[in-house]
Amino acid sequence: MLSIKNAIxxxxxxxxxxxxxxxxxxxxxxxxxxxxxxxxGTLDLPDGVRKPPVVLMLHGFTGTRxxxxxSAVPQGLYGRCAPVLAGKGVASLRIDFRGSxxxxxxxADMTVDSEIADALAAIDFLRSRSDVDSQxxxxxxxxxxxxxxTAVAGRxxxxxxxxxxxxxxxxxxxxxxxxxxxxxxxxxLDSGDKAVSVTMKGGGKTVLLKSAFFKxxxxxxxxxxxxxxxxxxxxxxxxxxxxxxxxxxxxxxxxSYHHGPHELWTRPVDHxxxxxxSSVTVDALIQETTDFVLKHSK
Numbered sequence: 293m294l295s296i297k298n299a300i301x302x303x304x305x306x307x308x309x310x311x312x313x314x315x316x317x318x319x320x321x322x323x324x325x326x327x328x329x330x331x332x333g334t335l336d337l338p339d340g341v342r343k344p345p346v347v348l349m350l351h352g353f354t355g356t357r358x359x360x361x362x363s364a365v366p367q368g369l370y371g372r373c374a375p376v377l378a379g380k381g382v383a384s385l386r387i388d389f390r391g392s393x394x395x396x397x398x399x400a401d402m403t404v405d406s407e408i409a410d411a412l413a414a415i416d417f418l419r420s421r422s423d424v425d426s427q428x429x430x431x432x433x434x435x436x437x438x439x440x441x442t443a444v445a446g447r448x449x450x451x452x453x454x455x456x457x458x459x460x461x462x463x464x465x466x467x468x469x470x471x472x473x474x475x476x477x478x479x480x481l482d483s484g485d486k487a488v489s490v491t492m493k494g495g496g497k498t499v500l501l502k503s504a505f506f507k508x509x510x511x512x513x514x515x516x517x518x519x520x521x522x523x524x525x526x527x528x529x530x531x532x533x534x535x536x537x538x539x540x541x542x543x544x545x546x547x548s549y550h551h552g553p554h555e556l557w558t559r560p561v562d563h564x565x566x567x568x569x570s571s572v573t574v575d576a577l578i579q580e581t582t583d584f585v586l587k588h589s590k
Contacts, residue, residue: 324417332394333387338378345428345589349386352435356393357386365567373578383424387414400487400500404508408443415448428589434458439514446520454524454588456581459563462542464509480506515549525554526584530561
């Protein structure tokens, strides 16, 4: 039989279920249309904050809106970052690009340009919301999503308070050649409108892609895009990244094109910031990102 003291503890624990963490509200699934196709996202709004600043999160190649997951980071990089931001009073929207996750479209039809269109539409969507401060928007991009984020920063007509790039694609043709090899890249460029099956070197995920995707790797140049953005920029890279390399040389090269305040954050980890081994670096990265966004959202 429970004592009165223990019963009170149990009742308090039961009552606490469903109560949001201080500063954090439940997530909301949202959607908007791009070229007649639905883009699905998750909007996190901090509890008790009227018109908070907001961060748009853009996932990497073959990813989904929660970003890369592992046993150490089961909720995904963005799924882990969103509640930390909310706990500090910052809203966030993470989207599935068309052809990925729950969004409509086929992955084979995806290009870097189509992802840029999705991201710019997401900015417009946030501008239409009355529950976030559209004058205090930031963009966060990971890997290929980082390259997309540079284009958003350079092309959007809406003001951005800051941009954060996590191991972003910098030299896209070189990065994808390292993933797929020269012969696959040549075959992809020559494939026309016929989707070709490609598999990462050494095994891994197999996907269908068309020549339009491979061509877009050459036409979207992150350095040229970021040169048009003059606001605060945080570039976070792993110096042992086997996809975007060499580092930090590549990162320093990208920053040389950015004519505004910027910071370079490095750690001796891989493309996923060591998430396959532990969450230590990931959590440090999330904290650095949160501090940077807050600093430039005031």
